[in-house]
Amino acid sequence: xxxxxxxxxxxxxxxxxxxxxxxxxxxxxxxxxxxxxxxxxxxxxxxxxxxxxxxxxxxxxxxxxxxxxxxxxxxxxxxxxxxxxxxxxxxxxxxxxxxxxxxxxxxxxxxxxxxxxxxxxxxxxxxxxxxxxxxxxxxxxxxxxxxxxxxxxxxxxxxxxxxxxxxxxxxxxxxxxxxxxxxxxxxxxxxxxxxxxxxxxxxxxxxxxxxxxxxxxxxxxxxxxxxxxxxxxxxxxxxxxxxxxxxxxxxxxxxxxxxxxxxxxxxxxxxxxxxxxxxxxxxxxxxxxxxxxxxxxxxxxxxxxxxxxxxxxxxxxxxxxxxxxxxxxxxxxxxxxxxxxxxxxxxxxxxxxxxxxxxxxxxxxxxxxxxx
Numbered sequence: 001x002x003x004x005x006x007x008x009x010x011x012x013x014x015x016x017x018x019x020x021x022x023x024x025x026x027x028x029x030x031x032x033x034x035x036x037x038x039x040x041x042x043x044x045x046x047x048x049x050x051x052x053x054x055x056x057x058x059x060x061x062x063x064x065x066x067x068x069x070x071x072x073x074x075x076x077x078x079x080x081x082x083x084x085x086x087x088x089x090x091x092x093x094x095x096x097x098x099x100x101x102x103x104x105x106x107x108x109x110x111x112x113x114x115x116x117x118x119x120x121x122x123x124x125x126x127x128x129x130x131x132x133x134x135x136x137x138x139x140x141x142x143x144x145x146x147x148x149x150x151x152x153x154x155x156x157x158x159x160x161x162x163x164x165x166x167x168x169x170x171x172x173x174x175x176x177x178x179x180x181x182x183x184x185x186x187x188x189x190x191x192x193x194x195x196x197x198x199x200x201x202x203x204x205x206x207x208x209x210x211x212x213x214x215x216x217x218x219x220x221x222x223x224x225x226x227x228x229x230x231x232x233x234x235x236x237x238x239x240x241x242x243x244x245x246x247x248x249x250x251x252x253x254x255x256x257x258x259x260x261x262x263x264x265x266x267x268x269x270x271x272x273x274x275x276x277x278x279x280x281x282x283x284x285x286x287x288x289x290x291x292x293x294x295x296x297x298x299x300x301x302x303x304x305x306x307x308x309x310x311x312x313x314x315x316x317x318x319x320x321x322x323x324x325x326x327x328x329x330x331x332x333x334x335x336x337x338x339x340x341x342x343x344x345x346x347x348x349x350x351x352x353x354x355x356x357x358x359x360x361x362x363x364x365x366x367x368x369x370x371x372x
Contacts, residue, residue, distance in 0.1 A: 006094030008052070008056070011044065011063070012040055012046055014061065016165065017092050022084075023064055026087050030080075034076065035069065036072070037066070037169040037170065039064075040063060041166070042131075045060070045246075047159075048160075048247055060112075061097070062095055062121075063124075065131075066123060067128040068127065081125065086118055096113055097119050098115040101120065128171075128177075129142065136181065139177075140181055148333070150188045150342065152342070155342075156244045184239065187329055188331075189239070190297060190328055191325075191341070192345070193233070193237070194321075194326040194339055195341030196341065197318045198318070208278060208312070208314075219277065224269060227268055228248070230284050234252060234255055234288060234291070235251060237292060245348075264281070268281045282315075282316070285305055285316035285318070286305060298324040298327075301320050
């Protein structure tokens with residue numbers, strides 16, 4: 001339910017106000033000295049900074065995440081929920097703090113509505129270790145990620161854990177976890193870059209081959225896949241986590257590389273014949289390759305497109321960039337692994353990437369990247 005009389009505020013700002021004006025006074029009075037963190041992180045368009053007035057129609061509003069030690073959640077979690085239900089303001093800046101129960105199994109999302117009784121609020125209390133184990137696959141508040149942890153964490157989840165805002169962190173554990181997960185370690189980064197270039201090398205010739213047999217639709221579909229991979233590669237080069245498809249373009253548009261690349265990527269998608277499609281793709285290949293060379297991770301590779309062996313298709317031969325990057329990896333757990341990469345480089349099932357538990361993702365990552 002939208003509330004047109006309330007001026008739209010970015011969700012993170014609404015969460016901050018909810019904490020400062022509604023939640024903190026209650027916690028300070030009822031639980032003095034209780035160590036906790038207050039934040040808005042995890043799933044949600046507002047966490048990525050991409051929410052708009054449209055977002056207010058579901059699972060958006062005055063929301064907050066409270067993180068406590070496991071013992072404190074067991075001792076105080078239910079009391080905190082009940083106390084906030086009784087004492088939270090009914091509205092924050094015109095937006096209801098009450099969410100009606102999601103009683104439709106086909107529509108299990110939350111919708112704000114006004115109430116005169118206790119508030120069914122969206123202030124969620126979590127055991128920080130348990131929450132991180134569900135979202136990241138391991139407890140990053142207690143330990144550094146291992147190589148397989150990195151490969152099993154979808155970038156969307158990493159973006160949610162490290163994005164958003166932390167309004168208070170008494171114990172400091174949440175801040176420490178976010179710092180650990182803020183960016184890929186260099187060895188993992190090198191490996192994932194090699195894998196992303198390898199993905200591009202696998203399909204770049206198909207744009208021309210499809211068109212050659214009269215399959216313009218197939219050629220356009222492959223071109224779109226390559227555009228997506230170039231966008232994700234550009235995010236990776238700038239050490240930004242790629243969100244899921246709804247916000248991929250919005251995240252890409254924030255990159256330093258975006259202004260120069262957008263005309264070529266749009267041109268490749270809009271092209272109606274092979275010469276135009278190939279011209280735009282080759283311009284994009286070269287621009288991203290130049291940025292790869294500028295990273296200084298390996299010796300520069302000639303970024304100019306060239307024919308695909310004896311066939312009349314222009315490609316980058318992106319494997320020329322994958323190989324030296326892979327050869328530069330010295331970590332014994334990564335060196336020599338197949339260039340299949342992290343979980344969201346070889347799978348894009350929403351149910352897998354957002355629904356599977358950490359153990360399932362680690363097992364899948366191990367199977368996909370095991371030495372053959």
